Amino acid sequence: MEQTRRVVVATHNQGKLVEMRRILQSLLGRGQTGIELVSAADLNLPDPVETGTTFESNALLKANQTAELSGLPALADDSGLVVDVMGAAPGILSARWCGRHGDDQANIDLLLNQLSDIPDQDRTARFVCAAALVVPDGPEYPGGNRHTVRLGEMSGRIIRAPRGEDGFGYDPIFVPDDQPASADRPLTSAEMTPEQKNRISHRGKALSAILPVLVEWVLGDTGVQA
Template identity: 60%
Template sequence: MRIIVATHNEGKLVEIRRILQQDLGELADGVELVSAGSLGLPDPMETGTTFEENALLKARDVASRTGSPAIADDSGLIVDVLGAAPGILSARWSGVHGDDGANNALLLAQIADIPDAHRTARFRCAAALAVPEGLATTAAGVADNADTTPTAYAIAAQYVQTGDMPGRIIRTPRGEQGFGYDPLFVPDDQPGRTNEHGEPLTSAEMTPAEKNAISHRGKAIAALMPSIERLLQ
């Protein structure tokens, strides 16, 4: 069955694919996971005021356009001393969507004078699944022939779950893995090893498996997994 991930970020697609393969086991062999960007679908306006609203908005938009089930997530960084900002504006905090370097630089400048003990933060993710009309009771594979015309397919069911990854913001980026604010974020949960300088790992210093085991996205998608498994079965 084709499942479309409502994103234009190929890095996010890779991460979600790893999570599904890890959690679904053999069922993952029956899933063709593709991104909305690779299909030329538009990126919908994120008009929600919460992560949950935006995740559902994106999943419903893709499912209604294609007739295929769609997974979407909306995630961001919540910095306690900034009153939960950047929050849903995390990807465009500097004013340009997806400019990780500018977003990181602005965040560091905003909390430059904050003592280490008060640089607490958390990543939060809402993951949503939207199922078009008929797929909930139809054999797997029906959606493989779906096209990308703007026909409005009715939504039969929708689900949303959330997950958090608490940690803190450091002062200098470290690591080459991940994306977004990962080089600045040290999760509270650590994989039992340190970096070459004996420091706790940032999200960007962890292997994909280490990060998925504790990540906000991994937790949210794991909570969504029973709904995905029912769809595949």
């Protein structure tokens, strides 16, 4: 019988947690790989303070702390919105752009106000995601603490008013360049189904890129190419 290995998804953000678990379960296949996904919240672990200066450093910080506290392999991501005309802001400050962490509506309102006089053709932006995997030292993982980081991006533009009820964060004001073939008009990320969004999203790309490493390091499947 195949042994199940637990991997901790290092987040307390409910919207992000739902999306990451949905993406990973879709990539892994339900119950077919021997990997069980649990969240940091499930294990009552603290939410790490993001003190890094890049998406990569913040993702690795969160994965390292979660792996250290749980003794389990940990998967974390750090992501945000990069607006070209704003010199790559909000960037790593995306979730707290308004000064309060996780206030999506206030963040959107502030960003739209800051871009109010910017012409439509100059409102280009992209979502960036860094996904980090840390496997802690221990008898089950010979060779010591291992870590890796993978990146994913989704390009698009910022519209002038929110549209859509799904997703979270800046999804209602972001129209991806890559659109579903069935769409009769450009959709925001918040107007797409979860499946449509995950196929093109920055988070989906980053997690897809890190998946072969996760399977190899956690399950010991050296036949999977990273």
